[in-house]
Amino acid sequence: MFKNEEMEINLGPQHPSTHGVLRVKLRLDGETVVKCTPIIGYLHRGVEKICENKTYFQGQVWTDRMDYVAAISNNLGWAEGVEKLFGIEVPRRAKYIRTMLTEMNRIASHLLWLATHALDIGAMTVFLYTFREREYLLDLFEAFCGARLTTTAFRIGGLREDLPPGFIKQAQAFQDMFLPCIDEYETLLTENRIWKKRTVGVARLSAEDCIALGVTGPVLRAAGVPYDIRKAFPSAAYAEMDFVIPTRPEADTYARYLVRLEEMRQSHRIIQQCIDGLPEGPVMAKIPKILKSEVNEVYHAIEAPKGELGYYFVGEKGGTMPYRMHVRAPSFVNLQALPKMVEGRLLADVIAAIGTLDVVLGEIDR
Amino acid sequence: MPTMTLTQTLVMGLIQIVAVLILIFVMVPLLTFAERKVIGYVQVRLGATRTAGGHRGLTGALNRGMWAMGKVPVLSIVRGLPVFIADILKLILKEDIIPEKADRAVFTLAPIISVMAAFGVFSAIAFYPGVLFTFPKAFPIVGGLPFMGFISDVNVSLLYIIGLASVGVYGIVLGAWASNSKYPLLGGLRSAAQIVSYEVPLTLSLLVPVVLSGSLNFREMSLRLATGEGMSGLAVFPLAVGFLIYTTCGFAETNRSPFDLPEAENELVAGFHTEYSGMKFGFFYLAEYTNMIVVSTFASGFFLGGYHLLPFGLQRFIPATVPFIGQPSILFFFGKVFFILFVYLWVRATLPRYRYDQLMDVGWKYLIPLTLVNLFVAAMIRYAF
Numbered sequence: 244m245f246k247n248e249e250m251e252i253n254l255g256p257q258h259p260s261t262h263g264v265l266r267v268k269l270r271l272d273g274e275t276v277v278k279c280t281p282i283i284g285y286l287h288r289g290v291e292k293i294c295e296n297k298t299y300f301q302g303q304v305w306t307d308r309m310d311y312v313a314a315i316s317n318n319l320g321w322a323e324g325v326e327k328l329f330g331i332e333v334p335r336r337a338k339y340i341r342t343m344l345t346e347m348n349r350i351a352s353h354l355l356w357l358a359t360h361a362l363d364i365g366a367m368t369v370f371l372y373t374f375r376e377r378e379y380l381l382d383l384f385e386a387f388c389g390a391r392l393t394t395t396a397f398r399i400g401g402l403r404e405d406l407p408p409g410f411i412k413q414a415q416a417f418q419d420m421f422l423p424c425i426d427e428y429e430t431l432l433t434e435n436r437i438w439k440k441r442t443v444g445v446a447r448l449s450a451e452d453c454i455a456l457g458v459t460g461p462v463l464r465a466a467g468v469p470y471d472i473r474k475a476f477p478s479a480a481y482a483e484m485d486f487v488i489p490t491r492p493e494a495d496t497y498a499r500y501l502v503r504l505e506e507m508r509q510s511h512r513i514i515q516q517c518i519d520g521l522p523e524g525p526v527m528a529k530i531p532k533i534l535k536s537e538v539n540e541v542y543h544a545i546e547a548p549k550g551e552l553g554y555y556f557v558g559e560k561g562g563t564m565p566y567r568m569h570v571r572a573p574s575f576v577n578l579q580a581l582p583k584m585v586e587g588r589l590l591a592d593v594i595a596a597i598g599t600l601d602v603v604l605g606e607i608d609r
Numbered sequence: 610m611p612t613m614t615l616t617q618t619l620v621m622g623l624i625q626i627v628a629v630l631i632l633i634f635v636m637v638p639l640l641t642f643a644e645r646k647v648i649g650y651v652q653v654r655l656g657a658t659r660t661a662g663g664h665r666g667l668t669g670a671l672n673r674g675m676w677a678m679g680k681v682p683v684l685s686i687v688r689g690l691p692v693f694i695a696d697i698l699k700l701i702l703k704e705d706i707i708p709e710k711a712d713r714a715v716f717t718l719a720p721i722i723s724v725m726a727a728f729g730v731f732s733a734i735a736f737y738p739g740v741l742f743t744f745p746k747a748f749p750i751v752g753g754l755p756f757m758g759f760i761s762d763v764n765v766s767l768l769y770i771i772g773l774a775s776v777g778v779y780g781i782v783l784g785a786w787a788s789n790s791k792y793p794l795l796g797g798l799r800s801a802a803q804i805v806s807y808e809v810p811l812t813l814s815l816l817v818p819v820v821l822s823g824s825l826n827f828r829e830m831s832l833r834l835a836t837g838e839g840m841s842g843l844a845v846f847p848l849a850v851g852f853l854i855y856t857t858c859g860f861a862e863t864n865r866s867p868f869d870l871p872e873a874e875n876e877l878v879a880g881f882h883t884e885y886s887g888m889k890f891g892f893f894y895l896a897e898y899t900n901m902i903v904v905s906t907f908a909s910g911f912f913l914g915g916y917h918l919l920p921f922g923l924q925r926f927i928p929a930t931v932p933f934i935g936q937p938s939i940l941f942f943f944g945k946v947f948f949i950l951f952v953y954l955w956v957r958a959t960l961p962r963y964r965y966d967q968l969m970d971v972g973w974k975y976l977i978p979l980t981l982v983n984l985f986v987a988a989m990i991r992y993a994f
Contacts, residue, residue: 252791271931274795274965365866371652437867560835590795593965 263604360598460550638693657689705887720892723780733766796880831915841994909945
């Protein structure tokens, strides 16, 4: 009459907290997770293959659709990767504007992460607060390039247009407003007993495991490894910026929360430096109308909000399109860590772990 | 009270029951509307602002004008009110799906049990300790009879209420099992464990007012606890602690945030009622909100002074000769009920959700020992003074 049986349930692909179409197959013993298998591919569009049939100028549009909450970071990776392939030097002003927008996008992406992560754990009000500020940033993106999410913000060789009039003023208004807002989120969460109970010690992933699994970004930094590509291999104008890499030793969900909040503050600093030190000059380098590559290969990585975002290009002789294009998407690699984080723990921790990894399915499935 | 014939008793009873049912059916939709509004304002948005007509008509023109001036229309505060009618209509009109592999009989029975348990409790709750008004002589059958502030004056009403309220969990568990689906099953299991665990501290915390007032009758307990009749002044401490414990457990009993694990939408989709739709779901919904009102009336009656202004026996400092605030009033009772309901919504908008094992920890490791100590203190005060 009595028998113990493990139950298999599917979390997703249509589930309120799997952030898109992630499907996690869970084997449960009561509420304890025995085995966790993330299943991906529901959003596969073949972006890499498509980009092999587009010119270097056209391909960038597709990068928007990968990590759609941090499209500008994706644009930056593509643009700089192609510039590296062709040896194009970008004007200094363009570099500054690129840096500024990428950091704004980092804040927007982290705000979205905080919103959904808190909502998953049950704190619903933070969601509305962060979206209020994110709206300002999306308005800024719209002012700059006409789009709010799929920005295609940059061009190979620089920018299509200079900043629109009034942009700096609007950006400064955001700067003046934003820091107290972070404190506001912190009053709701940081010392909240329930929040701490749900996050401290949950979904731990040690530095060794992070490195073994290739996990990058805030998850790695929350494990105490100060690896940030903005410092390690600076591109755009990051070499001229003064900022610190926040790290925490605890390697748990709470540490990742604190690291990301601090990253928002550091991004705020970088934006301020970009606004203050914005050089004059052109925003577009002189480049040929048609880019024809030699046999050449390039790997270019930038620090996306989620971790190391790498673009790998192989050019063929005389080709206007990449022979092979591959994206090292941080969400894809970070998701591997999910079983390691949650096996042997409770069902509710799976939700916290998916939230803390900050995965975007558009980027995982590509 | 004049003596009544059998017919008069039955008709009066029916009138009172209908009056309380109307009260429930008015308060529950208003509560859902308040929920939209309160949470909306906490989250710097407006909540429900427009149904039924929206921008058309005279009021629509006023709304449009104020939006155009960049102001929030004054009418928007009440304009969202018809949302609750829309809610109810939607629930009634929706297709009522019973999953193929579900146990049809139990699946249908479960919401009924939930709702019956929630409604039945009201028969022993006294909203006012005496006569609210007397029917004029001209009325047929009931002419000259008093309309009381309660349906029945049971002298062990607390036992009845606690007994009936704990039947509600069967609705949830049976519904979850009968759905024959995995998420409801998990939700049902969580819910059973949670409600059974929290029933203990909840009941124990209600023993404090029982010990101090020496009665099990809702009306008498409430009056004695407010006026501090026959109670030591020290009783305020166990009552205050008991109130906090009771409210916490009440949140857990009604499956509300931060203890809303059975229906944690981010983990279990919708918990035990995932497979329910239409008015069957509506019944669960109704039961949840009715239970919130029940918990609030308890907190109001036993701990916050009920019909008197001041709680915890402090009413003794206001002589009964003072008009209004010295007298019992139904306004005070409902004011406190609304306050507790507001706290429900406030907490929901602010706090994250506990994890299942942590919830059990809070219940068994902290609340139960605390209630026992509290009960002991109350008993000592009762014994010594």
